[in-house]
Amino acid sequence: MTQYLETLREPADLRRLDSEILEAVAKEVRDELINIGTEVGGHFAGSLGTVELAVGIHYVFDTPSDRVVWDVGHQAYAHKLLTGRRKGLRRVKKPDGPSGFLRRSESSFDVFGAGHAGTSVSAALGIAEAQRRSKSKAQSLAVIGDGAATAGMSFEALNHAGDLGARVKVVFNDNGMSIAPSVGGLHRTGHAREYFEALGLTYKGPVDGHDLKKLLPALTELRNAEGPTVLHVRTRKGQGYDAAEQDPYGWHATSPFDKTSGVRKASAAKPTWTACFADALQRVAHLDERVVAITAAMPDGTGLDRFAEKYPSRFYDVGIAEQHGVTFAAGLATEGIRPVCAIYSTFLQRAFDQIVHDVALQNLPVTFVLDRAGFVGADGPTHHGVLDLTYLRGIPNMTVAAPRDENELQHLLAAAVDSDGPWAIRIPRGEAPGARLDPNPRPSRIGHGVTLRSGRDVALLGLGKTVPVLMEAALRLDEAQIDAEVIDARFAKPLDVLRIAEAAKRCRRVVTAEDHVAKGGFGSAVLELLAVEVPDARVRVLGHADRFVEHGDVAEQWRSAGIDAVSIAETTARWIEEEK
């Protein structure tokens, strides 16, 4: 079954094979990827679509001396398989397995890390320029999908490549899909040649990316080209597995499944935060027809696919274009619309300047819902959303909040779209607590926290997902005869000054906890407040350490950051003990 794969330890082995054999190799790679998918799931349909491309590229290009930069990385499992990570893939995204994306630290064949879309041409152009400077004859190749090419930075990079006339090569992997079907005028017109040529690149193709007889000579021609050159390769997302071919969107990522029936193992029992947001947004939009929703190519990941079904005319997918999406929302808002931008915390980093310059400076009522805020577990450091409190709370006019449960979520969302200024609401990955929903969203009061438990020895402060954890920590502290107050601050900005100051005065000791870097986040906001209001108070800030955290289990990531209930209770008890 895997007669060739057994012998292929690295791409150099592949390059020793006769090209006639590559089809058989590709078949083995695909079968193996399907088997791996059945066992462990992972990013599936995209990687099935690049099997021949990965085989062809490693055959034609002298990797790793030739640098190949894959965009995003979730379509690069075949590349991983061919570069020494075949066994590892059976543990993909597990703590002891390879990342679901690309990492320089994982393999010398991952010459540039990825996770966010649209970066490959920029990186490959930098590499090509460095090669030119050192008079290296090696190649630099970017492999970018048509979805990733909707990201503005890919245009910037192509435009720069065309200007420099650099010897950078680009494979335009055109499967008509982002995670969801591709959007954009370029996709609609199909004028890829005109687009690339207008930017000064030489265009070759299109070529069938599943037909190695055509693909290999095309790749060879690309390798031999002189200036900036793009090869247009048409592939099919999900190629070779029927169910995924029929529904490449649904099979973008998968849990383990039965190979014959295509039936997937059930995942979450309780609704996810994403699903709860989808519900809440529909309820809010039902009451306020000014509300529209915007996604940057993630209708499913953000839950907006469900909103789009109910309100198709009030839904926008702008492509992988967070910058534009945010300023587009600002434009809508100037005319009385109330846009809700649902963008993962880590991806909204792309639009930081637009949030500042186009939304907040003009104090426009745009609501940002940051899904996947905090540790995301298996997707790892490119996807953790752990900087948002810091990058948002410094911006004037912004309100920044996080709900502890789905009921609070609907109330915060109602308050946000009611407001005349910008709001950000962060929600984590995973299951929501399962709170009962009030019949209707009632706008939360801005800057008001809630005291969930009163105590006298220490005040535990948090917001969002940390709140139930603090409640559990308080129970553990009871056992140590420490009487802890628990406050759900709800808002990182504006803080509930009176409530927090009063608790600090009374308890004298305050512990803050957040699923976020400890530098500049919620805890720092509390420090800033108490330095003025209650300078006698002692404060311990608990949050993520100042380092990037690899992919792994979310619960373990919380433990390791010391923000799980056991750690919080232990840290608090030890601190109080030390100070006695």
Added chain:
Amino acid sequence: MTQYLETLREPADLRRLDSEILEAVAKEVRDELINIGTEVGGHFAGSLGTVELAVGIHYVFDTPSDRVVWDVGHQAYAHKLLTGRRKGLRRVKKPDGPSGFLRRSESSFDVFGAGHAGTSVSAALGIAEAQRRSKSKAQSLAVIGDGAATAGMSFEALNHAGDLGARVKVVFNDNGMSIAPSVGGLHRTGHAREYFEALGLTYKGPVDGHDLKKLLPALTELRNAEGPTVLHVRTRKGQGYDAAEQDPYGWHATSPFDKTSGVRKASAAKPTWTACFADALQRVAHLDERVVAITAAMPDGTGLDRFAEKYPSRFYDVGIAEQHGVTFAAGLATEGIRPVCAIYSTFLQRAFDQIVHDVALQNLPVTFVLDRAGFVGADGPTHHGVLDLTYLRGIPNMTVAAPRDENELQHLLAAAVDSDGPWAIRIPRGEAPGARLDPNPRPSRIGHGVTLRSGRDVALLGLGKTVPVLMEAALRLDEAQIDAEVIDARFAKPLDVLRIAEAAKRCRRVVTAEDHVAKGGFGSAVLELLAVEVPDARVRVLGHADRFVEHGDVAEQWRSAGIDAVSIAETTARWIEEEK
């Protein structure tokens, strides 16, 4: 001389004129702009190039019911003049005059604020969609330059417009210039038609933007078009003033000048921070041939024009493409190059995600030099660089520093390019203190501050431009019998833990000051440190209030934020008095 202008209070007056008369009106507008330039300076060459365009647009479009979104704003003085701000322009950029950019609060004709480039199509598309939703018949028009169109977000917006088929109109104001000459493959090929058509827009033009006989019918045709449509207008930056036509780059912005001779009033006597950086980079690059420099279309503003003269092959202008520029630098760094990205603090916000995802996560040695950090004075809130400490210090692996003088700048820069990880160095707008330079740059020690004055009552902590201010505040405190220590922390990250903790223990009181928002910045970093190390210490954080600050005089902005020497001394003395 101004027979028409006297009668034109608003564009509706213009629209009552016969079209034959518009050339005479345009002549008066241009003369008036030149006169204003001689008197008060300001953004000059760009606005001379859009005189006929502004006249034509306000004549053909029913402003402000029709929405016209000007990109950037520094080319829109004619628009300002025609929309009730003729007298005001004689105070442009002064505290009591209009902004040099566009502001919604300034005029109902400024339908979307600007200052950063490339946002207009996004905003206009949002407005067009809102118009469609409300069944309004009004128009939405973006006016974007070819320079601004190198920004990726403009591509994202055009691509979305082509997808939606929205009734958005675009004037592509093509003068071959950003501030500096335009770069990019699109500029090089000149295939504007192919580019816009590939993205799904209808292309019209090109038309001579200074010939109203051709421009008016073209604008009328644009107004009457149905789907997303672009009109390509060729203009000349500096049109109508010889010196500016000859050197549109040099005349982008100007100080007051003599109209006949074109001789400009001398500005700064002492070298600016920008010039000092230009010198320092040349010295560092002379010693280390791995160093290359990158600008995002601001060679003059960042001082890199001087670097480019000396080292043309080690200089890159990537266009208004901060996202790409940063990831391009990361690609270079993977191959052993040491790139220095010189980008204004406020513009680097555009590349926040690339700093996190492509540079810091991979711990690549890219150095960011953030010019115009802090209050910038006359350019106002779109240009203040007051969030960088917050958005950078939360990122793992980053080193963040600010020099108090130009000698320290060269040493920090040497340390940065020597380092194996990412660095950010912030420098302010304006004159440097004029310190004597050591003969060679010697790498500063990471995370080491310096105690400039010892004292026992209070420790004053700052970095960068605040340090000499703290020294002056300490002298004032002497008069109040308060003995202040002054520490130049130099690094916002990593902090000089031992030095700061020791001073806090000894003095018990700490005052931090920064030219930056007080939320999440340097002072918060000190609070985080002292909460653990010296919980008894009392800390006062001085920095900008949580609001956007309008254009005005830098010294006044400092006073109003309470970070000038007088305010710091007074606040400190009052605080100590209260606590007695």
